Amino acid sequence: MQERDSDTGEPKLSHVDEAGRVRMVDVGDKPVTERVAVARGHIAIGRPALQAIRDGRIAKGDPLQAARLAGVMAAKKTADLIPLCHPLMLSQVDIDLQALDDGYRIEARVRTTAQTGVEMEALTAVSVAALTVYDMVKAIDKKMVIGPIRLVKKTGGRSGDYHAP
Numbered sequence: 001m002q003e004r005d006s007d008t009g010e011p012k013l014s015h016v017d018e019a020g021r022v023r024m025v026d027v028g029d030k031p032v033t034e035r036v037a038v039a040r041g042h043i044a045i046g047r048p049a050l051q052a053i054r055d056g057r058i059a060k061g062d063p064l065q066a067a068r069l070a071g072v073m074a075a076k077k078t079a080d081l082i083p084l085c086h087p088l089m090l091s092q093v094d095i096d097l098q099a100l101d102d103g104y105r106i107e108a109r110v111r112t113t114a115q116t117g118v119e120m121e122a123l124t125a126v127s128v129a130a131l132t133v134y135d136m137v138k139a140i141d142k143k144m145v146i147g148p149i150r151l152v153k154k155t156g157g158r159s160g161d162y163h164a165p
Contacts, residue, residue, distance in 0.1 A: 041106045042106065
């Protein structure tokens with residue numbers, strides 16, 4: 001259940017106190033449960049660069065393998081990047097890159113057993129995986145487009161499950 005403002009009935013932002021100051025949410029009283037989040041994004045890549053990736057002709061190496069590794073590392077470092085995120089012990093981070101006609105779909109699945117969810121870790125993993133592909137291929141294609149990146153699934157926790165429409 002999301003907290004609501006007693007005067008307006010509007011949802012309250014959990015990272016803002018009554019005086020409007022940002023704060024880290026206290027999750028100490030929340031139960032430890034299994035939490036899973038899946039995020040998805042896309043990187044559009046021009047034909048010449050896409051062909052170079054698929055032919056294994058990227059001078060820096062395989063951008064897809066580098067993106068998988070970067071996504072895992074990013075998920076593990078999310079609390080260092082997003083100021084109010086709790087550091088979490090992740091039990092699984094899986095990064096999948098699916099070839100499309102115009103680039104790649106990037107999906108991250110993150111799992112933990114904790115007092116707070118892993119949505120930010122999944123979103124961060126997708127973002128950094130896409131940025132890694134961009135970095136490795138930018139010499140061939142500077143017009144690559146990253147996005148949209150979004151949460152597609154979340155399970156566990158007090159707010160319940162979420163599945164994107």
